Amino acid sequence: MHTCSHVLVVDDQITHLQALCDVLTQHGFSVSGCATGEAALAHLREGGVDVLLTDLVMPQIDGLALLEAAIRLDPLIACVIMTGAGTVDSAVRAMKGGASDYIVKPFKAAALLPILHRAAEARQLRQQNQALEAALRERVAQLASLNVSLEAARQEAERANHAKTVFLSSMSHELRTPLNSILGFAQILASSKFRKFDNDHQRFAANIVQAGRHLLALVNEVLDLAKIESGKIALQLDRVELAPLLQQACEVVAPLAQARKVTLAVPAVTIPALCADPVRLRQILVNLLSNAVKYNRAGGTVQMRCSAIDGYASIAVSDTGLGLSADQQAALFKPFDRAGREHSDIEGTGLGLVITQRLVEAMRGRITVESELGTGSTFCVELPLAALAPPPAASLAGG
Ligand SMILES: Nc1ncnc2c1ncn2[C@@H]1O[C@H](COP(=O)(O)OP(=O)(O)OP(=O)(O)O)[C@@H](O)[C@H]1O
Ligand SMILES: [Mg+2]
Structure with missing residues (x-):
């Protein structure tokens, strides 16, 4: 199931290394092998390693140092340590240092394979987790910037609404005064007491009064709404x-x-x-x-x-x-x-x-x-x- 994972095998015993590489290749892993810690480090630097399977005791760079360097290079890498029965203590230290698992030598392929599958699976899960975290971070950043634009738009809308309210209430005041005067004079003209007008004139004047009243009602309602919206109206509860x-x-x-x-x-x-x-x-x-x-x-x-x-x-x-x-x-x-x-x-x-x-x-x-x-x-x-x-x-x- 994790056969596409790439395993880097590190062992200074060449025959052991060769045997391991062969077995793992047979089981569908993509495999490379290194006989020294130095060579393995160079390989790790190039990237592409999913699982590091390393011997613990090696001259110069040993398994623990290699593990540390590998994790520094790729924090998501999965590491499995191979250790002799006498060095199980070191294996425990390796686990504390970030190794996924260990296996005690000598071992059979049947014992190693499930450990490697688990390690490869752990690596995949870590990678998926990292991708999800990155996506989440990106989404959070998008939301934050969206919130900033929303807030700016809200403030702009509020400013525009306020400007509209101020405009309406001042216009309503300006309109009401002349309108009242038009209505007053039109009422005089429409009145039967105004004898200089005949019936037609009075009818026309009555039309002016009716239209004027409608306009005044409109202006009054606009003014009322503007006052309510700007919070300028006092309620006497x-x-x-x-x-x-x-x-x-x-x-x-x-x-x-x-x-x-x-x-x-x-x-x-x-x-x-x-x-x-x-x-x-x-x-x-x-x-x-x-x-x-x-x-x-x-x-x-x-x-x-x-x-x-x-x-x-x-x-x-x-x-x-x-x-x-x-x-x-x-x-x-x-x-x-x-x-x-x-x-x-x-x-x-x-x-x-x-x-x-x-x-x-x-x-x-x-x-x-x-x-x-x-x-x-x-x-x-x-x-x-x-x-x-x-x-x-x-x-x-x-x-
Ligand atoms: N009881 C009702 N039955 C059917 N339609 C109604 C009723 N009340 C309101 N409406 C509809 O809702 C609209 C809005 O009513 P609203 O009272 O706000 O305004 P209006 O009556 O048109 O004008 P005004 O500002 O003079 O009250 C009306 O134009 C009318 O079409
Ligand atoms: Mg109404």
């Missing part, structure tokens, strides 16, 4: 009752629901107080309810359900509307992604759910969605109850 907030949210959404002939089914709230920022919680409720109305069908229903379990309040908003495919659900919670409704006549900016998710998570809650295309969707927000929540934290960490 407090003990809040859900019922009044829910009522306020329903009042905001009621006109839209009426216009779309959607019924709002809101139960009496029986769950304990929550730990939340009341203004932001109302914003969350308005976002979910307005979506459930906007993406409903005419004559559809929006059903709210509230429950408390394991220290958390669960607020679920179900609709009987368009529903969302698995692909659309995967795209939810991404800024400006309107799940393929970009060109529909349902107005929206694609930021409501992103902001909602960030706010819910900042309040140590989570938002989930279950939906079936054509049947409807349920968005569920879970927030900690006040009783179990730790003392309110003051601000929202950057997203």
Whole structure:
């Protein structure tokens, strides 16, 4: 099995050397023989020896010195020492010096062969081990350099994200002021009290007001998201009752629901107080309810359900509307992604759910969605109850 291994036989008794070389060659080893330690050393320097089989007692360079030199030249080499019965002590020393095995002279080929096979196998295992270690070292070095590039890329992305946030929040400020002024004057022009305009003019002005409101909502949401992402928004976490907030949210959404002939089914709230920022919680409720109305069908229903379990309040908003495919659900919670409704006549900016998710998570809650295309969707927000929540934290960490 290790017949391809190369064995260097060293013995100063020429007849013994010759006999050994012959036997080993017969058994398929590749063999070379040397009669002196010096000649063997020269051979070892050339390389290519897998197993060194050496006599112990030789003039000048003896077996022990040869063993030492061989291991210095090739730390993986396997060495077998041949020793007379009287020099077994030296054989033990040779083993301590790194020899793989020894055999006591005189010996038969049948005794030597298994020892040589073992030695050759040990050599092969050491070589494989070394190759594996080298591969492992290389892999570790690759991973380390990959980590460095990843970290650099992460820092770059963070810098770019920060620059985007700064840009957005300053732009939003710059846009809001003139936009409010445009809206204000357009409202005056659209008003029936402004008598210099006829009906057509008023209709045009009303269009300006409507488009302006949409733009202002977009700017406000962008500003809100930028603030949340840069950690500049302070959350006022407090003990809040859900019922009044829910009522306020329903009042905001009621006109839209009426216009779309959607019924709002809101139960009496029986769950304990929550730990939340009341203004932001109302914003969350308005976002979910307005979506459930906007993406409903005419004559559809929006059903709210509230429950408390394991220290958390669960607020679920179900609709009987368009529903969302698995692909659309995967795209939810991404800024400006309107799940393929970009060109529909349902107005929206694609930021409501992103902001909602960030706010819910900042309040140590989570938002989930279950939906079936054509049947409807349920968005569920879970927030900690006040009783179990730790003392309110003051601000929202950057997203
Ligand atoms: N209840 C729902 N049923 C079906 N689709 C929904 C529902 N809620 C959200 N979606 C889909 O997810 C998209 C993202 O919702 P999101 O509330 O973030 O944005 P929006 O409603 O388009 O705009 P806005 O920023 O004004 O809320 C929507 O455009 C809509 O396609
Ligand atoms: Mg929305």
